[in-house]
Amino acid sequence: MNRWLERLAPIAFGIIALSLWQAAVTLSGVPSYIVPGPIDIWHAYLDSYTILNPALVSTLTVTFAALAVATAVGVALAVAMAASSLFRAAVQPWAVTLQVTPIVAIAPLIILWVPQPFVALVVCAAIIAFFPILSNTAAGLAATPQDLQDLFCLNGASRWQMLFLLRLPSALPNFLTGLRISGTLALVGAVVAEFVAGSGGFASGLAYRIIEASYRLQIPLMFAALIMLGISGIFIYSALGLLERFLLRSRDA
């Protein structure tokens, strides 16, 4: 009973908040080109979903491509750093530098240098997204229990056996945590990259629609696109969370 209440609470809260919002907009008479109510936004979506839905698909394509690239690069770097302390010493400061540099500042350069707009967007988003995967996987690899490593040594394990049979599997929980954080960052990255690219980019994603709508003062349309991004973010975060729980539970139990 209590658990169902807790499940329903966020939905009920959302409905109440939307109603209050609609009531405030209707009663105060604010024009919808300044603050649209939920009903206006819904109508804007119905009017333009033939544009908005493909735009969402475009943004999500960039997001997932970037997440795939970030995963490959993050895991590869983490493994290399775990294998060689010299490589770690050489690369770690640069990875951190890349992480702390506001990507908005590099994005115009990348978009200038990379001729294919899709690739440029993916590169920007991947740079924003890869760090949590790298740092979590590296931490997981480093935290492999010493006793188990000793056990492998005692039985004459090769480096590869140590990596594939012990270190990577024991880093899996950390990797999945990193993946969940990186998933939402990849969406942020895709949006940032689209903003920076503007009409020079792919010119079809949701962020581009937001810019376009703001130029034309189509505020309800802007809100509709914004809400679609928010829902996508929540969806990615919870889907990766479910994946994490499912994988670990079915593996260890």
Place this chain on the structure above:
Amino acid sequence: MFSLQAVSKTFPGGTKALDNIAANIAPGEFVVLLGPSGCGKSTLLRLLAGLELPSSGAILWENNQRPAAGEVGFVFQDATLMPWLSAYGNVYLPLRLRGVRQAEATPKIQAVLAQMGLAEFADAKPKALSGGMRMRVSIARALISEPALLLMDEPFAALDEFTRHRLQDDLHALWRRTGKTIIFVTHSIYEAAYLASRILIMSPRPGQIAADISVSIPEGGERRTSAAYTNLVANITHTLHRIMPHE
């Protein structure tokens, strides 16, 4: 089996863990290393396993041959199982690392699991097993490659008293049956007295061998309540008081 020749170990930080350890260990002995925490017992086991090298001195092996990979079984204080592998998978590991096919290994694994009373739990993951059963899996893993030398580092310290007694009984029976050489670390006087055929008492840091006690408790009967056992406990206690005066 091997002989320790003035073995010392100083760690890079400057900690002197072992000082001038000398002992001859014959095949088939059940040697218990008894001493307070931090006296270098684990370090000595790791030297024997070849996981560390002595700073000075040497370990001379019978026939001049240090045991090859897999010829030494090691049991750690925690079961240190891989949570993603079943009991079967964990016990298979040492053979798997040496490239033994699963089809070839399975009868062996089943036999060792049965020997440790785990026949029905082959498919269970560590999470589903009790602490005592996990330790049994860990011992099965050490036995799977039929090592002549078994090194055990406080394997039962984290178990409750009932489980510990059961495992001590089983280990003692295993040693009687197989005649393996076992080096067993503990800081429990009772455990040492119950298990050992020989007790090496170590003094606090830097670890030295302070006493070398040969044990002869007749087999059979209630070992833990026998007079020989009670006398041995008293004997060890006196020795410990002698080498470790109260501050």
